[in-house]
Amino acid sequence: MQYKESGEKPxxxxxxxxxxxxxxxxxxxxxxxxYFLTKMFS
Amino acid sequence: MRPLDWIVLIFTLLVIILYGMYKxxxxxxxxxxxxxxxxxxxxxxxxxxxxxQASAITFISAPGQAYTDGMRFVQYxxxxxxxxxxxxISFVPVFHKLKVYTAYEFLETRFNxxxxxxxxxxxxxxxxxxxxxxxxxxxxxxxxxxxxxIYLTNLFMGGLLIIYTVTGGAKSVAYTQxxxxxxxxxxxxxxxxxxxxxxxxNIGLKEAITVGGKLGKFxxxxxxxxxxxxxxxxxxxxFSGILGSFFLMLSYFGTDQSQVGRYLTAKTIRESRxxxxxxxxxxIPMQFFILLLGVLVLAFYxxxxxxAFFNQYETARLENSTYKSEFHALQKQLSDxxxxxxxxxxxxAQTKSVxxxxxxxxxxxxxxxxxxxxxxxxxxxxxxxxxTNYIFLKFVVDYLPTGLVGLIIAxxxxxxxxxxxxxxxxxxxxxxxxxHKRFFKKKEGDEDDYRYSKLYTFLWGVFxxxxxxxxxxxGNSLIEVVNIxxxxxxxxxxxxxxxxxxxxxxxxxxxxxAALIAEIVVIALFFLNEYKIISLGFxxxxxxxxxxxxxxxxxxxxxxxxxxxxxx
Numbered sequence: 328m329q330y331k332e333s334g335e336k337p338x339x340x341x342x343x344x345x346x347x348x349x350x351x352x353x354x355x356x357x358x359x360x361x362y363f364l365t366k367m368f369s
Numbered sequence: 370m371r372p373l374d375w376i377v378l379i380f381t382l383l384v385i386i387l388y389g390m391y392k393x394x395x396x397x398x399x400x401x402x403x404x405x406x407x408x409x410x411x412x413x414x415x416x417x418x419x420x421x422q423a424s425a426i427t428f429i430s431a432p433g434q435a436y437t438d439g440m441r442f443v444q445y446x447x448x449x450x451x452x453x454x455x456x457x458i459s460f461v462p463v464f465h466k467l468k469v470y471t472a473y474e475f476l477e478t479r480f481n482x483x484x485x486x487x488x489x490x491x492x493x494x495x496x497x498x499x500x501x502x503x504x505x506x507x508x509x510x511x512x513x514x515x516x517x518x519i520y521l522t523n524l525f526m527g528g529l530l531i532i533y534t535v536t537g538g539a540k541s542v543a544y545t546q547x548x549x550x551x552x553x554x555x556x557x558x559x560x561x562x563x564x565x566x567x568x569x570x571n572i573g574l575k576e577a578i579t580v581g582g583k584l585g586k587f588x589x590x591x592x593x594x595x596x597x598x599x600x601x602x603x604x605x606x607x608f609s610g611i612l613g614s615f616f617l618m619l620s621y622f623g624t625d626q627s628q629v630g631r632y633l634t635a636k637t638i639r640e641s642r643x644x645x646x647x648x649x650x651x652x653i654p655m656q657f658f659i660l661l662l663g664v665l666v667l668a669f670y671x672x673x674x675x676x677a678f679f680n681q682y683e684t685a686r687l688e689n690s691t692y693k694s695e696f697h698a699l700q701k702q703l704s705d706x707x708x709x710x711x712x713x714x715x716x717x718a719q720t721k722s723v724x725x726x727x728x729x730x731x732x733x734x735x736x737x738x739x740x741x742x743x744x745x746x747x748x749x750x751x752x753x754x755x756x757t758n759y760i761f762l763k764f765v766v767d768y769l770p771t772g773l774v775g776l777i778i779a780x781x782x783x784x785x786x787x788x789x790x791x792x793x794x795x796x797x798x799x800x801x802x803x804x805h806k807r808f809f810k811k812k813e814g815d816e817d818d819y820r821y822s823k824l825y826t827f828l829w830g831v832f833x834x835x836x837x838x839x840x841x842x843x844g845n846s847l848i849e850v851v852n853i854x855x856x857x858x859x860x861x862x863x864x865x866x867x868x869x870x871x872x873x874x875x876x877x878x879x880x881x882x883a884a885l886i887a888e889i890v891v892i893a894l895f896f897l898n899e900y901k902i903i904s905l906g907f908x909x910x911x912x913x914x915x916x917x918x919x920x921x922x923x924x925x926x927x928x929x930x931x932x933x934x935x936x937x
Contacts, residue, residue, distance in 0.1 A: 351450065354653070362590045
């Protein structure tokens with residue numbers, strides 16, 4: 328069920344896809360940082 | 370609590386109630402009452418989503434969880450950002466374009482009325498009971514810790530917020546959540562500051578984390594692999610965190626009206642999406658810092674004597690039981706170990722030699738063994754042997770300055786109110802939209818809708834307080850039963866929505882049958898795990914339920930189409 332979206336500006340990115348990639352990348356970076364923190368302190 | 374704590378507590382609660390009432394002016398119809406006329410900006414949506422998800426237990430239990438089990442609980446939230454992306458792509462546009470009041474309304478458009486009614490009923494059952502527990506769980510902790518009457522605490526925990534939730538609906542809920550969240554986070558940051566400030570000289574944040582890490586509690590990432598094999602019964606690891614929690618979060622944010630109702634109040638699809646995505650970004654670091662607080666408290670108790678058991682009600686009972694002498698012997702052993710630890714740690718504070726912490730780790734193992742023995746005694750004495758929920762609050766009451774104790778107690782109320790208010794609002798909206806207006810009074814005017822909405826909000830409030838009172842009378846074991854209810858139904862509900870969005874050819878009867886079969890399988894798996902026939906962490910039940918509904922629906926649909934056995 329796809330709906331056409333009109334007049335939306337997902338700032339600061341140009342598209343929602345960029346937003347989704349950013350959120351997923353943020354998670355990956357978090358996991359990597361947590362991994363190294365775990366290694367560093369245990 | 371000292372007078373200043375009482376002043377801070379009462380003042381904070383009054384501010385929230387008055388603010389909620391001030392923000393309660395809204396249109397007297399369903400749109401105004403349940404959806405704030407759909408005019409909320411993204412930052413209110415974000416805080417409202419966060420305030421709904423974070424209950425009092427989030428703030429009380431999480432540090433205790435880190436204290437006993439380490440920080441690996443943070444992995445439970447790894448599925449959230451991924452779920453937020455899927456919801457933004459598939460769920461949000463449909464809900465907005467159809468202008469639904471509840472997520473379940475969409476299921477009638479897509480399937481049939483019985484699928485909508487079944488899903489909404491499962492939601493009401495699960496959410497109604499769990500909201501009662503959301504009132505009881507923090508109340509029992511406060512009543513034990515501060516010697517308050519449990520029934521009055523329940524009444525205050527669940528009753529005061531009804532004033533602004535009934536009068537102002539979704540708008541009051543969202544605005545008070547915003548203020549509540551600011552207060553909660555400020556108080557938690559202050560608590561963190563004082564934990565570090567209470568550490569000995571020469572011991573700062575880095576050293577405290579090092580101590581916690583060497584005691585095995587800075588285990589943020591774990592794999593769940595033991596002896597070369599993946600342990601399916603392990604609750605929190607990176608795999609169950611990403612996959613299992615993905616399905617749980619998808620279900621919670623995509624199909625639970627208490628959350629859907631928050632982002633349906635948004636002005637546009639954009640505002641809903643931004644709120645959800647930013648929650649996906651902010652939630653994990655926030656939870657990380659709350660858990661870190663637990664590690665810091667653990668480090669603090671390495672430099673200071675820790676209680677043998679953090680629930681003082683149970684220790685007082687032990688003092689008056691036949692186990693008194695055994696308990697004293699264990700306490701003596703514990704204080705001897707504490708003295709040894711403190712001698713080593715004094716040296717560590719001077720030299721910062723990490724090698725010394727290996728000895729502390731050995732001693733901590735003895736501490737944990739003694740704590741287990743104390744827990745055994747508590748259990749033998751007929752008490753509840755889990756003191757995780759009391760660890761952080763016991764520290765707060767014993768070591769934080771006057772005023773801040775009152776503020777942390779206020780945080781418990783506010784965090785509870787945030788999630789309870791959203792739950793009451795969503796319970797009322799589902800009752801009136803999915804049942805009252807759908808089956809009984811279809812043609813009522815705006816004023817009648819508004820009046821009934823307030824009435825249902827009030828009645829659900831009374832029901833939830835009733836559940837809390839009932840649990841208070843019948844004991845803690847009911848909490849576990851009700852908590853399990855959520856994970857038993859979430860997968861199936863999600864499966865129904867996944868079919869609705871991604872299996873366009875599947876019709877109502879097919880998904881209805883698939884959902885019933887999947888639910889039976891999920892319940893069977895749960896009992897097989899309970900009776901130790903299989904080992905399966907509860908997060909996996911969400912994935913099993915959702916995938917079963919989806920693939921069974923596809924298979925049944927193909928079968929039905931071929932043999933024309935049911936109206937597919």
